Amino acid sequence: METFTSWRTWDEARPELTGLPAADLAVVERAVIAARRWHGDQLRPTGVPYLEHLLEALEVLVRGAGVTSPDLLAAVVLHDVVEDTAATARDVEDEFGPVVAELVDWVTKPPAAGEGRQAKRAAKSAYLRRLGEAPREAKVVKLADRVSNVQRLHQMPPDFQRRYYAETITYVLPLAAAEPWFENWYREWRAEYAHLL
Structure with missing residues (x-):
């Protein structure tokens, strides 16, 4: 199973994007700057800076799936x-336009309607089911996000691993069915983590 963990900083990612037209590269760079500003010093549950996750998802799209659309690349960086920050959908639209804002909106999990773990899980399930109705581009953003999240699933606590594996199989793998590169990647991932069933 291929992993996408070599772009930890924009300085490491940028040289890999030189095949993009200058204007498109500028859009992606602006997205990275905005994400860095909005996420600030936030860390992921694994303890790494948040920007690393965003750059991993970008690497998945570029090196893995071969995506070159500046709107898709900006959306994955801003997803x-x-x-997870004080930024609003309007902020994203003001800086990156309605297409990027709509993609980010599709992959934004709404807050839970109630208190407690059960309410949060119900909200997350509803959000993941709703992604089945999303435009293709939004599904691609979600697929890249989840690749970044699951490629090192073994680093998470065992109970989380099992729950997240099941959630990915149930809700995310169906999104990959129409995307050959993602479908193949997730097939390999599923086999590697099959012990979590």
């Missing part, structure tokens, strides 16, 4: 800003 968590509305969910």
Whole structure:
């Protein structure tokens, strides 16, 4: 199973994107700058800077799936800003336009309606089911995000591993069915983590 963990900083990622037209590269760079500003010093549950996750998802799209659309690349870099920072969908739209804002909105998990773990899980399940109705581009953003999340699933606590594996099989793998590169990657991932069933 191929992993995408070599772009930890924008300085490491940028040289790999030189095949993009200058204007498109500028859009992606602006997205990285905005994500860095909005996420600030946030860390992922694994303890790494948040930007590393965003750059991993970008690496998945570029090196893995061969995506070159500047809107898709910007959206994958910004996919968590509305969910996990003070940024709003309007902020994203003001800086990156309605297409990027819509993609980010599709992959933004809404807050739970109630308190407690059960309410959070119900909200997350509803959000993941809703992604089945998303435009293709939003599904691609979600697929890249989840590749970054699951490629090192073994680093998470065992109970989380089992729950996240099951969730990925149930909700995310169906999104990959229409995307050959993602379908193949997730097939290999599923086999590697099959012990979690």
